[in-house]
Amino acid sequence: MFSFRTTPLIEQPDLVLRGGRLGLLCNQAAWHPEYGEYLFETLYKKGLLKRVFMPEHGLFGELQDQVKLDKTDAYNNLEYNECEFVSLYGTGEESLSARADKLADIDALIIELQDVGSRYYTFNSTILNLFKTLKKENINLPVYLIDRINPAGRQVEGTMLRKEYESFIGIEGLLHRHGLTIGETAYLLYNEINAKFPLHIISYNAQSISREMLPWSISPSPNIPGLFTCHFYSGQCLWEGTNVSEGRGTTRPFEVFGAPFMESLIKYNNENKYLNWNDSAHPIHDPAVFIRWTKFIPVFHKYTSEVCFGFQLHPVPGVQYHALAHNLRIMNFVRTNCSDFAFREGRYEAGNDRTAIELLLGDSVLIDYVNDKHNWDDVKEHMKVEEQKWIRKAKRFMLYEEQLFRCK
Numbered sequence: 001m002f003s004f005r006t007t008p009l010i011e012q013p014d015l016v017l018r019g020g021r022l023g024l025l026c027n028q029a030a031w032h033p034e035y036g037e038y039l040f041e042t043l044y045k046k047g048l049l050k051r052v053f054m055p056e057h058g059l060f061g062e063l064q065d066q067v068k069l070d071k072t073d074a075y076n077n078l079e080y081n082e083c084e085f086v087s088l089y090g091t092g093e094e095s096l097s098a099r100a101d102k103l104a105d106i107d108a109l110i111i112e113l114q115d116v117g118s119r120y121y122t123f124n125s126t127i128l129n130l131f132k133t134l135k136k137e138n139i140n141l142p143v144y145l146i147d148r149i150n151p152a153g154r155q156v157e158g159t160m161l162r163k164e165y166e167s168f169i170g171i172e173g174l175l176h177r178h179g180l181t182i183g184e185t186a187y188l189l190y191n192e193i194n195a196k197f198p199l200h201i202i203s204y205n206a207q208s209i210s211r212e213m214l215p216w217s218i219s220p221s222p223n224i225p226g227l228f229t230c231h232f233y234s235g236q237c238l239w240e241g242t243n244v245s246e247g248r249g250t251t252r253p254f255e256v257f258g259a260p261f262m263e264s265l266i267k268y269n270n271e272n273k274y275l276n277w278n279d280s281a282h283p284i285h286d287p288a289v290f291i292r293w294t295k296f297i298p299v300f301h302k303y304t305s306e307v308c309f310g311f312q313l314h315p316v317p318g319v320q321y322h323a324l325a326h327n328l329r330i331m332n333f334v335r336t337n338c339s340d341f342a343f344r345e346g347r348y349e350a351g352n353d354r355t356a357i358e359l360l361l362g363d364s365v366l367i368d369y370v371n372d373k374h375n376w377d378d379v380k381e382h383m384k385v386e387e388q389k390w391i392r393k394a395k396r397f398m399l400y401e402e403q404l405f406r407c408k
Contacts, residue, residue: 001198002187004399008206009110009146010042016142017048020107025053025088025130028060029114029148029218034208039112039146040080049083050106053098055113056089056122057221064222064300065248088126097129100137111145114220115182117152118234119161119174120360123182123220128171128189135195142198147183147399149204151215152230154179154404157324159386161362167352170362175390176324177234179404180397188397201399223253228315235327236313241357243342244334245308249298256296258310260303261340266293268337277311284330288321290314322407325383331370343370 005012016022022043024030030039043049052075057063059075068089075085086102103109109130113123127145134141158176166172173192178185183201190199204210216227224230236254239246244262247253269275274282277291284291292312298304315321335341344356352359361367365382368374384406391404398404 001196002190003198003200004203005200006203006206008208009039009144009202012144012200012202014108014142016108017144020048021050021105022048023051023053023103023106023109024049025055025109025111025113025126026059027055027057027113027220029220030112030146031218032207032209033212039110043110044080044083049080051084051086051102052080053102054085054087054089055126058087059085061219061221088130089122097126097133100133100139103130103133103139103141104137106141108142108144111143111186112148113182114148114215114218115150115185116220116224116230116233117150117179118177118230118237119171119362120169120176120233120237122168124174124185124189125168125171127182127186128193131186131190131193131195131197134197135193140197142200144200144202145183145186146202146207147181147204149210149215150179150181152177152179152234154402155320155407156387156390156404157234157322157383157407159363159366159383160390162364165354165359165362167354167359169359173393175387176362178390178394180394181399184394184397184399187399188394191397203399205400223248225251225253226255229254231315231321232313232323235323235325238324238327238331238357238360241344241355241360242331243302243340243344245298245302245310247296247298248301249304250296252312256294256310256312258294258296258308259338259340260306260308261338262334263309264338265334266309283333284326286321286326286329288316288319289326290316320407325380325407328366328369328379329376332372332376335370335372 024040026039035042040049040052088098115121115123156175156177156179160173160175161170163172219225232254236246236257239257244257244259247256250256277293278285294312296308358367365374369379387406394404
């Protein structure tokens with residue numbers, strides 16, 4: 001059973017929300033200005049909250065990328081008696097999901113998370129794994145998801161992930177930049193696995209937070225700091241599969257990128273007769289952004305305390321920007337012109353023999369392109385066809401009037 005609701009969660013008439021034992025999957029984004037408190041505080045004061053589940057980065061976004069939280073002692077000072085805190089980003093049995101017994105003894109599960117619009121983000125994988133557990137264990141648990149505006153908008157980019165590249169950073173069939181809200185994505189995943197438990201999506205228009213606060217006001221994670229980050233993320237996240245810093249450890253992750261060895265590019269424009277990095281004939285030129293060369297020193301992650309030569313991207317107001325297409329070209333440029341460039345050898349998750357860049361790209365045509373085995377015109381056409389297919393597929397699950405669109 002599925003329903004789409006247009007009144008706030010607190011005003012829903014369902015008896016289970018008024019007197020049941022509730023579980024809540026949320027993080028710091030579940031703060032509501034009309035109450036001046038987090039949703040877990042509101043539910044606890046009503047005597048309803050039994051368990052709080054937390055995604056990657058912890059309850060307050062205090063943990064960096066891929067840091068496992070196996071102990072929840074850090075939340076004991078909240079003094080929520082008889083309320084259990086459970087990390088869904090630990091190691092072992094509960095990683096990215098919850099054990100069946102943690103779901104079987106509650107009467108309803110509420111989800112409130114802010115997605116960023118790209119399939120690399122683990123929140124959708126966490127939701128899918130919860131849905132799979134409910135289906136597999138035949139737990140008829142009502143799920144209420146408070147929807148949020150997609151800060152990356154309705155634009156779509158890239159290709160649908162192939163099954164052989166599925167991992168916790170990519171669900172089969174999802175586009176790189178999918179254009180859906182987290183509620184619409186959950187609705188799609190619910191249908192994909194043919195789930196039967198009740199799923200209720202609370203419209204983002206019903207929540208005052210959508211009217212009173214912008215969707216990036218509370219950062220969904222430590223490395224999504226600002227207004228433009230989500231618009232760059234679908235392209236800039238690819239650097240995670242290489243030895244180039246994606247800007248983690250700076251105040252502008254996924255907007256700045258670089259590496260110590262990229263200093264060799266400093267003579268490139270003079271040697272190749274380009275006016276500057278924004279010359280319209282330059283291999284990495286894009287009319288939707290200004291490219292500013294810079295230097296930065298990360299305080300953690302890749303190249304800690306080392307000077308990196310690199311660039312910062314600045315959007316041109318009002319111009320559509322295909323972040324994935326642009327960064328594929330930039331990556332090809334860096335690979336061609338920097339002898340020390342390399343793809344990362346490590347794996348994202350145990351038991352998966354794909355490299356990080358393969359899991360991020362999730363498509364053999366794009367993988368071949370970054371390995372210099374495909375020309376750019378073929379890649380552009382491939383992405384165009386995939387984006388058109390995705391728009392047709394996703395249309396069935398859209399809950400709002402604003403339509404998906406391609407960057408042409």
